[in-house]
Amino acid sequence: MSQGKVYLVGAGPGAEKLITVRGLECLRMADVIVYDRLANPRLLRFAKPEAEFVFCGKLPKHHTLRQEAINELLVQKAKEGKTVVRLKGGDPSVFGRVGEEAAELAGQGIEYEIVPGITAGIAASVYAGIPVTHREYGTSFAVVTGHTKTENGRPIVDWASLGGVDTLAFYMGVKNLPYICDSLISHGRHPKTPVALISWGTMGRQQTVQGTLETIVQRVREAGLKNPAITLVGDIVSLRDQIQWFEKKPLFGRRILVARTGGEQGNLANALAEQGADVIEYPYFSVRGVENKTTEEMMVRSGEYERILFTSPESAAFFFEAYRQSGKDIREITPAFYTLSRRTKRKLQEMGFVSEQTEPFSAEGKWLIIGEVSILNDREKYETKWGPCDVMAVYKKEECREYNMNMVRLLREEGVDTVIFPSAASVGTLVRSLEQAGFDPRTVLSAASLICMGEKTAKAIQEAGYTVNRMAASPTLASLLSCLTFEKINV
Structure with a gap:
């Protein structure tokens, strides 16, 4: 058995379209996807229907899988010859422990690739209307962990070294916010320095709370803001009132x-x-075409019907794909086309066919009704509504x-x-x-x-x-x- 490969992929900050093109390519070819809580679950719909999924989401004081177990899982699946995607929120190299996973893979001789992602410190900030650099407000930027594995969870930081950095972004620091603010003030930051906390950045549920080093703790408590959140510290935060854009969208917050x-x-x-x-x-649902002897025979006879009813957009797409693969001349199809919905009618229009959207009616001649495999159990229902008909399944729908x-x-x-x-x-x-x-x-x-x-x-x-x-x-x-x-x- 040939050995597989592991892709350590950054899913981006939350909004599904902020994943990279390469990241999406990896998702689509993966046999196994090991994903985190902060990776947008809507991305999973791009995976192959037969892919295996492993959730290893992490909550405070509760890990579905410990890091050591995740490392072992990646190695095991790759040795089984699988293409594995380790899907992480944000960028895997920014507090994403990708170094530990890559080191384990390298030590085991497993081929791997690290696919960068957009980190939340930049994306959440700009979605809140705060660029992390600006010629007039800040020309330096640093990312800092907001918590550690120490007994009290407080970040171990050389606070004095941060004094010369214009803008600071603390990750997951809501619990330690009082300690962070006090430490910055005691090491020279002015108490009036602007601060913003952004929770669930880039998502419709994004929440932003503003204040200063001396007021932000109370404002965050009043707002009930929780992790995942980014804490931005610096004069550049004052730009938010001028250039915020995402939160002004008409359906923001819905x-x-x-x-x-x-x-x-x-x-x-x-x-x-x-x-x-x-x-x-x-x-x-995922959909896939079905082929059987009955379908092939009906495909050959499809030109003998007076009317064809397409019950869904998928039924039109799979029918004409099957017809094309059969090698028959599409000009042999002479029946009138009917649909039950505007979406199916539009699908046929996109393919160059005219159809009529209609309610059930009976008429002389026979119908061919095309749909999903469940249609095979509904022939009697369709005959009652539409008159004499045959039913033809061209695709299967799976949850x-x-x-x-x-x-x-x-x-x-x-x-x-x-x-x-x-x-x-x-x-x-x-x-x-x-x-x-x-x-x-x-x-x-x-x-x-x-x-x-x-x-x-x-x-x-x-x-x-x-x-x-x-x-x-x-x-x-x-x-x-x-x-x-x-x-x-x-x-």
Whole structure:
């Protein structure tokens, strides 16, 4: 067996798009992903469906896996011939213990690569409107640990040597903030020196508290701010009032759950995140094409039908991919195309096909209804609605279990203030998935504002026993964003 390789990857400061291109490449090819609590779990959806996941999240006084066990795991999986990604929040070389892991791999003769990430001290700061250097405010910058493995946890720092550094960034120093402030003042920093603490930087839940060395401790206590946090000290902090940008986004501070039904990448979550929201997509699925003798036979006969109904965007994509691979001439397909949703209609338009979005109707001639494997159990239902038909499964949908488990964890820890249902089907899918995860749906749906896109979806929400708070004026992204921006939520 050939030996594998380990990639020690920085996931960035929190926002999923701040991972590097190389980091994303490594995630996509990994057989095993060993990930931390501070690595955005949304990144896990880029992994292969068959990848193995190991969570080694660390909380104060509680480690899922000790560092020694993590080192042993990386070596073991690489010796099994696996491609392993060790996914760490921020940059792995900035208080990320990558040196210890790399040394262990090197000692065991394991090939490895260190992939840098954007460190929180820089990213969280600039997302709070504070650049770490500026020609007029600070031309030097230092990062300092805010806690250590000592008995009292206080950082062991040569405080006098920090006196000549304009801007200081302390990592994870909330607990030791009084000691840090007192030490800086006693070693020459003016008590009026500006200070800012940024918790969960670059995320929609980002929280920033400002003060000075003599006032910041009390202000942080009043705000209830906790780790993970960056403490910035220096005159440059005063720039925040002038150039802060992220916290001014229209949906900043909102925590939104988007209920999903399919596996195709949508643009809704990205659009909400662009407006500053923290977004949870749940449940999430991976999709893959299916091939069997029956499907191949129906593919050959597809031109014999009067109408073809595509039940999802994925059904269109996989059908035409299978048709292309069959070697048949696409011009032999003569039936009219129908869809059940605007998303599927748009998918066909992107591929160069005209379709009609329609409600069920019966007519002379036979339908070919194309969808996911579960459609094979629904033939009778479709015949009742659409008349004589054949059903054809072109893809299989599977739950992304590790990703979904992490989304449920976030729901338990943080909750959401808004739930968006893009379709009627998303209502039942969300409720069933939460129940299967051992989570009472009422915990989420009764405490959040429920927003839907369309009357059919509103009806499905009401039939499930919940109240619709708002309905987008039209089933479009622009209308939904307008609806969300208009609605005020106490966050």
